[in-house]
Amino acid sequence: MINQLSWKVGGQQGEGIESTGEVFSIALNRLGYYLYGYRHFSSRIKGGHTNNKIRVSTKQVRSISDDLDILVAFDQETIDLNYKELHVGGIIIADSKFDPKKPEDTEAGMYAVPFSQMATELGTSLMKNMVAIGATSAILDLDIQVFEEVVKEIYGKKGQQVVDKNMKAIAAGFDFMKEKLGTTTPQMHLDKADGKKRLFMIGNDAIALGAIAGGCRFMAAYPITPASEIMEYLIKKLPALGGTVIQTEDEIAACTMAIGANYGGVRTITASAGPGLSLKMEAIGLSGITETPLVIVDTQRGGPSTGLPTKQEQSDLMAMIYGTHGEIPKIVLAPSTVEEAFYDAAEAFNLAEEYQCPVIVLSDLQLSLGKQTVEPLDYNKIEIRRGKLVKDELPEIENKGYFKRYEVTEDGVSPRVIPGMKNGIHHVTGVEHDETGKPSESAANRNAQMNKRFRKVENIRFNTPVYKNAPHDEADLLLIGFNSTRGAIEEAMIRLENDGIKVNHAHIRLIHPFPTDELLPLVKSAKKVAVIENNATGQLANIIKMNVGNAEKIHKLLKYDGNPFLPHEIHTKSKELF
Structure with missing residues (x-):
């Protein structure tokens, strides 16, 4: 039994690759497994290689896996582009329609399954993706009935006959693969999930x-x-x-x-x-x-x-x-x-x-x-806070003057009204203006309005501007990232700790205004800092240097080939710093 699995399906865009991944992953999610899926697709409507890589685990996962257990291929290009991700003991399940050829430099096993032929015999070649799901289920020893509810939801509007045909396609793939495997039992049976319902x-x-x-x-x-x-x-x-x-x-x-x-x-x-x-x-x-x-x-x-x-x-x-x-x-x-x-x-x-x-x-x-x-x-x-939006009736302004929409206040935030509010009339213009909104080029007014606007964001109240996983008072390495790199960094952190390197992790959630006070202690207490980001110039690293200093200990770990970071890449590049 295994506690996680990586599965990928690939082919040409328009072949149902996305729906194959959807049916497979939704069914496993409903069994209580944690999943993380990432789709590689071309910038055109139809044609061009596409694949959907799905990681299934009994524990929370937030990144793509380094390797691959099962590759479902609807064409030879899928095998040629993705087979190197397969580990020893991995399996390729390929449509026999294109006479699949296994590359010589892989130890993965390969099974040719007539996806297209079996689907056509059941009514339409479009159901080859369901045959592939059935073949996968045989390897994982999954009860194919776990897919029935999902198939009904996706195809039920087309009638019960369509649902039945799709389930027959899954069963056909399952039976064919079981016969192919014979007494061979791949070590890919997942541990039982907790069964909890999650989004x-x-x-x-x-x-x-x-x-x-x-x-x-x-x-x-x-x-x-x-x-x-x-x-x-x-x-x-x-x-x-x-x-x-x-x-x-x-x-x-x-x-x-x-x-x-x-x-x-x-x-x-x-x-x-x-x-x-x-x-x-x-x-x-x-x-x-x-x-x-x-x-x-x-x-x-x-x-x-x-x-x-x-x-x-x-x-x-x-x-x-x-x-x-x-x-x-x-x-x-x-x-x-x-x-x-x-x-x-x-x-x-x-x-x-x-x-x-x-x-x-x-x-x-x-x-x-x-x-x-x-x-x-x-x-x-979730709460709704509307700031200084005026809701009560405004007092009448002397001499029929204008409402001070841009009133200079201590905290920089002025009272705000919506159109039509009695006694709330004011100018709104894109040129510099005074407190009532009337255009003004006065130097004194310009300074007052600029200073007022920037006072607003001097003390932003935002929950968790920096996500921290910092078990060490003094770390050998601080890993910093933002957005989707968090999962890969978390996995790399565990591997680095196993290598004997003391690692802290900070993920920036408030990019601007920059949370200097939150990040500075972590940077100071680390011997080295690695900033992980998907760009060529190290934009986050440069922003950190501008706001936090300590430039001599900050290193850039960059990737900009269009693909997300994998955990092993961060692990390997981080070790190179020592």
Whole structure:
């Protein structure tokens, strides 16, 4: 018996690779296993190699596994591209339709199974993915009935006959593989899971659900990989709550529409990826100078320009902090798990209204599209805080003057009203303005308004700005990351500890304003610091040097080939520092 398994299915886009992984993983999640899935796909609708790698475990997992137990191949390209991940004793299950050839430099076993032929005999070759699930079940000694409920949910709308045919396809694959194995028993039977019910979701769905819980009732956005699922989720859910989603003509319109809706008092979100955020930058500046709340999601992907639109990267960090022209206060959050994505998305609306500035929820492709097992979410943790939004009746202003929307206050936050409120009339303009919003080029006023705006974010209240796993008062090595690298770092940390290296781990959740006071003690108490990030220039490492100092002990562990970090890569590169 084993306590974890790594399974991958691959083929050409449009062959049902995603649905194969969905049926397999959802069924195992419902048995109580923890899962982590990551999909590699091409930036086109159909064609091009794609694969879905799913890790199954009896314990919480938050990263892709280093190696592979089972590879399900619908074409030879899948074998050629992925076989080196298979460990000794691993298994390839390949469709006999393409006459599969096992590479000479692998000790993995291979079984040719007529996926396509068996599916065709049952009615359609499209069911070859179900045959593959059945063959996998035989190797794992799984009862195929665990898939019936999932198959009904996915294909039930097409009628019971379709459900029955898919279950027959699973049974056919199971029986064929059992006969192939004979008395051979692969050591791939999973330990029994705890049977507890847990969610299984991608980060984008968690962000969208968090937005709803946080009171969001409007979204303006333009589709872009890997952010589109946020809009797709909210399109389905918001109307039932009295909200709506508008697909705008471009990213500029999306951002300005979101600003307008927030000005009107409606909690609003917009979401995009790097190219879209570049287009939103001028509007983000408008939010900053007009002090209008704005929540933006940036799901990072490979750049620059179109770059690698379906691959992992973390290269938008500097752009999110410094991308706007001029200087405005802003807040940048970086959740590292699906759970954090849910809670941080909800909290972003509170921060945007309390500090009256843009709040960016920074994600990356691995976190946004990677599917994880999630413990039940606690909605009691969600609260709605609207800051200095005036709800009571305003007193009449002498001489029919204007409301001081941008009043200079000690904490930098001015009272805010929504349009139409009696005695709340004021100017709103993107040029510098006085306390009532009237344009002003006075040097004294400019200093007063700039200083006021930046006072707002001097003392941000945010729960857990730095996630810490620091068992040592003095560490040989401090590992630092942000967003989706957390799981791989946690596994590398365990391996390094087994090597006799004392390791602490810090994961940055509040990117800007930077939590210097939280991180500095950990950096000072470590002999060496390794910053792990998916970009070419070490953007987070440079930000740490700017805010924390100690540059001589900070080392960059970088990866920018479009793939996420694997635990062994962090382990190996970290050991090289000693």
